[in-house]
Amino acid sequence: MGLVVQKYGGSSVADAEGIKRVAKRIVDAKKNGHQVVVVVSAMGDTTDELIDLAEQVSPMPAGREFDMLLTAGERISMALLAMAIKNLGHEAQSFTGSQAGVITDSVHNKARIIDVTPGRIRTALDEGNIAIVAGFQGVSADSKDITTLGRGGSDTTAVALAAALDAEVCEIYTDVDGVFTADPRVVKKARKIDWISSEDMLELAASGSKVLLHRCVEYARRYNIPIHVRSSFSGLPGTWVSNEKPNGDVQVEHAIISGVAHDVSEAKITVVGVPDKPGEAAAIFRAIADAEINIDMIVQNVSAAATALTDISFTLPKTEGHKAIEALERTKGSIGFDSLRYDDQIGKISLVGAGMKTNPGVTADFFKALSDAGVNIELISTSEIRISVVTRQDDVNEAVRAVHTAFGLDSDSDEAVVYGGTGR
Amino acid sequence: MGLVVQKYGGSSVADAEGIKRVAKRIVDAKKNGHQVVVVVSAMGDTTDELIDLAEQVSPMPAGREFDMLLTAGERISMALLAMAIKNLGHEAQSFTGSQAGVITDSVHNKARIIDVTPGRIRTALDEGNIAIVAGFQGVSADSKDITTLGRGGSDTTAVALAAALDAEVCEIYTDVDGVFTADPRVVKKARKIDWISSEDMLELAASGSKVLLHRCVEYARRYNIPIHVRSSFSGLPGTWVSNEKPNGDVQVEHAIISGVAHDVSEAKITVVGVPDKPGEAAAIFRAIADAEINIDMIVQNVSAAATALTDISFTLPKTEGHKAIEALERTKGSIGFDSLRYDDQIGKISLVGAGMKTNPGVTADFFKALSDAGVNIELISTSEIRISVVTRQDDVNEAVRAVHTAFGLDSDSDEAVVYGGTGR
Numbered sequence: 001m002g003l004v005v006q007k008y009g010g011s012s013v014a015d016a017e018g019i020k021r022v023a024k025r026i027v028d029a030k031k032n033g034h035q036v037v038v039v040v041s042a043m044g045d046t047t048d049e050l051i052d053l054a055e056q057v058s059p060m061p062a063g064r065e066f067d068m069l070l071t072a073g074e075r076i077s078m079a080l081l082a083m084a085i086k087n088l089g090h091e092a093q094s095f096t097g098s099q100a101g102v103i104t105d106s107v108h109n110k111a112r113i114i115d116v117t118p119g120r121i122r123t124a125l126d127e128g129n130i131a132i133v134a135g136f137q138g139v140s141a142d143s144k145d146i147t148t149l150g151r152g153g154s155d156t157t158a159v160a161l162a163a164a165l166d167a168e169v170c171e172i173y174t175d176v177d178g179v180f181t182a183d184p185r186v187v188k189k190a191r192k193i194d195w196i197s198s199e200d201m202l203e204l205a206a207s208g209s210k211v212l213l214h215r216c217v218e219y220a221r222r223y224n225i226p227i228h229v230r231s232s233f234s235g236l237p238g239t240w241v242s243n244e245k246p247n248g249d250v251q252v253e254h255a256i257i258s259g260v261a262h263d264v265s266e267a268k269i270t271v272v273g274v275p276d277k278p279g280e281a282a283a284i285f286r287a288i289a290d291a292e293i294n295i296d297m298i299v300q301n302v303s304a305a306a307t308a309l310t311d312i313s314f315t316l317p318k319t320e321g322h323k324a325i326e327a328l329e330r331t332k333g334s335i336g337f338d339s340l341r342y343d344d345q346i347g348k349i350s351l352v353g354a355g356m357k358t359n360p361g362v363t364a365d366f367f368k369a370l371s372d373a374g375v376n377i378e379l380i381s382t383s384e385i386r387i388s389v390v391t392r393q394d395d396v397n398e399a400v401r402a403v404h405t406a407f408g409l410d411s412d413s414d415e416a417v418v419y420g421g422t423g424r
Numbered sequence: 425m426g427l428v429v430q431k432y433g434g435s436s437v438a439d440a441e442g443i444k445r446v447a448k449r450i451v452d453a454k455k456n457g458h459q460v461v462v463v464v465s466a467m468g469d470t471t472d473e474l475i476d477l478a479e480q481v482s483p484m485p486a487g488r489e490f491d492m493l494l495t496a497g498e499r500i501s502m503a504l505l506a507m508a509i510k511n512l513g514h515e516a517q518s519f520t521g522s523q524a525g526v527i528t529d530s531v532h533n534k535a536r537i538i539d540v541t542p543g544r545i546r547t548a549l550d551e552g553n554i555a556i557v558a559g560f561q562g563v564s565a566d567s568k569d570i571t572t573l574g575r576g577g578s579d580t581t582a583v584a585l586a587a588a589l590d591a592e593v594c595e596i597y598t599d600v601d602g603v604f605t606a607d608p609r610v611v612k613k614a615r616k617i618d619w620i621s622s623e624d625m626l627e628l629a630a631s632g633s634k635v636l637l638h639r640c641v642e643y644a645r646r647y648n649i650p651i652h653v654r655s656s657f658s659g660l661p662g663t664w665v666s667n668e669k670p671n672g673d674v675q676v677e678h679a680i681i682s683g684v685a686h687d688v689s690e691a692k693i694t695v696v697g698v699p700d701k702p703g704e705a706a707a708i709f710r711a712i713a714d715a716e717i718n719i720d721m722i723v724q725n726v727s728a729a730a731t732a733l734t735d736i737s738f739t740l741p742k743t744e745g746h747k748a749i750e751a752l753e754r755t756k757g758s759i760g761f762d763s764l765r766y767d768d769q770i771g772k773i774s775l776v777g778a779g780m781k782t783n784p785g786v787t788a789d790f791f792k793a794l795s796d797a798g799v800n801i802e803l804i805s806t807s808e809i810r811i812s813v814v815t816r817q818d819d820v821n822e823a824v825r826a827v828h829t830a831f832g833l834d835s836d837s838d839e840a841v842v843y844g845g846t847g848r
Contacts, residue, residue: 016477016480016481019481020481023481050500053440053500053504054503054504054507056440057440057443057444057447057504057505057507057508057511058507058508058510058511059511060511061507062506062507062510064517065503065504065506065507065510065516065517065518066503066507068499068502068503068506068518068520069499069500069503069504069507071499072496072497072499072500072503073496075492075493075495075496075499076474076477076493076496078492079478079489079490079492079493079496080477080478080481080489080493081481082486082489082492083478083481083482083485083486083489083490083493084481084482086482086486086489087481087482087483087484092489093488093489094488094489094492096492099568120568144523144544
């Protein structure tokens with residue numbers, strides 16, 4: 001038996017009872033002969049409460065101090081979890097991100113891991129301990145200041161430690177049973193996926209699936225670490241995410257389509273009346289990039305020859321909409337466009353599956369399903385293994401259900417649709 | 425203007441308003457031209473809440489993890505305080521005990537400081553920052569684990585930093601105006617002391633005065649750091665504690681008696697029927713010492729020649745009473761005593777003042793004051809500058825008031841009583 005890294009999110013350790021339940025599960029893994037490293041998030045709403053306190057003392061809390069504040073949350077949960085394990089008669093030691101050797105850059109509030117040197121974790125394991133590590137945090141290589149990793153940071157901590165410790169698997173425990181073919185709150189017939197390739201999982205994550213974040217899957221793919229996403233409540237097998245199809249005990253379906261993701265957290269900005277000449281689009285996206293805003297889809301409309309003006313639309317997180325508008329307004333004079341339109345009533349539906357590459361007709365079927373459901377398409381974007389469309393937000397749930405059914409993903413339908421038609 | 429270390433307790437930073445008020449006071453010191461290092465405790469009841477959580481997951485939380493847990497409290501308060509200062513337009517950086525170079529031994533929950541290496545604090549000050557340091561915590565020199573300093577730990581952190589940074593003064597901000605000639609809740613006429621010698625303060629602290637703990641005063645005396653205890657609410661001058669009488673701006677009274685302290689937190693154990701032969705007392709106190717219990721007063725009654733048996737009484741913190749009884753019961757066979765009596769209804773009254781040394785008659789006047797007040801004395805213990813008696817707990821308040829009046833300490837009385845009589 002090898003080393004496993006287990007990660008428990010805030011909802012799994014929301015109170016003393018949760019911590020005790022998780023402690024039992026960890027001890028079970030240890031009893032099964034594994035070396036166990038546990039990455040834990042802050043309890044329940046702790047992080048939100050700390051953010052609220054920060055806002056009470058300062059309207060714009062500074063990065064360094066904000067990170068110092070937030071990391072108190074995992075410090076509490078990890079110490080309590082270690083105590084609960086010791087109370088079950090097993091040895092456990094907790095470690096901060098810094099103590100665990102999670103070395104980051106110096107970008108406070110969203111630091112990137114640049115190295116993991118888990119010497120103390122290795123020693124603790126060798127001495128028979130279960131090692132508990134604070135998720136979401138590290139220490140800056142340059143300034144020695146405490147940093148946090150931003151959204152999904154604890155999952156990334158877990159995968160990074162799994163890679164550095166050469167773990168058999170990184171188990172991500174959460175409050176759902178795994179990755180589904182669509183969001184089960186929207187699609188009642190969504191099925192749990194037993195295995196999904198890292199590549200498909202990356203696309204699902206980028207398209208709005210919230211079970212695993214893009215960053216964590218990317219890290220796992222790069223270091224070839226299998227992830228097992230599962231419920232900390234049910235104990236049932238969940239979804240395996242890995243580069244290679246596992247053989248042996250994991251049932252793997254050979255589906256063409258992995259799933260349907262949707263996302264209603266984005267907004268659309270249209271820059272109206274952009275002079276249709278070289279460098280204009282570059283200037284617009286330089287302004288956006290300088291404001292450190294990540295954008296998603298981009299569409300440039302065909303220019304009307306008579307006016308030599310064009311419109312450029314792009315999508316971005318709603319939370320960054322205000323910042324983007326400001327950045328563009330500031331450069332309006334130098335770029336020279338007519339106006340900006342902001343639309344936060346959009347939704348995105350994405351179909352993801354490596355099978356698309358070799359199965360022509362997927363795109364046509366996707367559009368037909370949307371059309372049959374009466375859903376109007378506003379933007380389209382594709383990759384080798386994904387098609388995404390932007391629609392009205394009100395149409396999103398209906399669209400997801402229609403596509404899920406059309407591609408044979410409903411749990412009582414037959415196996416995946418077989419393609420033999422013409423190109424997509 | 426030199427460097428000042430300011431320490432703020434949990435009641436001063438109990439909520440966002442308190443943190444903002446303290447931030448203003450800190451900024452004022454900075455504006456006055458000082459370099460400022462601030463030591464801060466956890467907010468209000470945070471530590472108690474964390475202890476409560478720990479007890480929910482484990483009846484006997486382990487030292488290392490318990491320390492990891494508790495140190496989250498100061499992490500929160502120090503980060504918020506730094507944010508609040510920055511919000512007032514001044515630069516501030518917060519540091520954990522470990523980052524501030526507070527190096528301790530490895531005794532979790534009550535570690536001792538063995539070195540302070542404040543390189544990062546010095547750098548932060550030199551760059552124009554106000555440095556905020558987490559009180560009560562350090563890092564073990566051997567294991568690199570996080571430790572806590574136990575009761576009064578934040579005061580000790582402040583004094584230790586003041587010594588290592590060669591500060592002008594260590595200001596201890598609290599919720600009272602300073603050190604008084606007696607507890608003002610018991611003695612309405614108690615006076616604030618403007619200056620008290622470190623030596624007298626040590627005796628007061630050892631005798632139950634709670635404003636400053638023994639350990640912190642001892643550290644300050646050893647490194648010759650003046651302490652200024654004052655209110656974070658009123659801003660008035662408080663009490664200076666130093667080895668030498670200050671000259672200049674501080675008014676100093678030449679009192680014979682510094683004050684009257686009392687303590688109702690102790691209990692008395694009497695070991696009845698101890699064989700009156702060499703080694704018996706040693707065996708009893710070895711058993712107590714092995715259980716890591718600190719005892720205070722010890723009295724051995726005169727042996728009744730007929731029985732060759734004696735009684736030995738000692739006082740100790742009530743919180744350790746159970747442990748002491750257990751330790752003694754275990755050794756009953758080898759020591760050979762008849763029985764144990766436990767009494768937690770005692771109180772201690774102490775009169776403290778360096779003037780005692782050269783003023784005979786103090787003891788006689790002390791006993792007369794108690795006698796006039798109808799207070800019965802059960803045990804007596806003295807040092808060069810202190811007399812302590814144990815009485816019934818119910819008599820303590822009346823005894824303190826009587827002694828305070830008898831020695832001319834009441835705020836509307838004349839100056840201290842003059843002695844010319846015979847020895848005490």
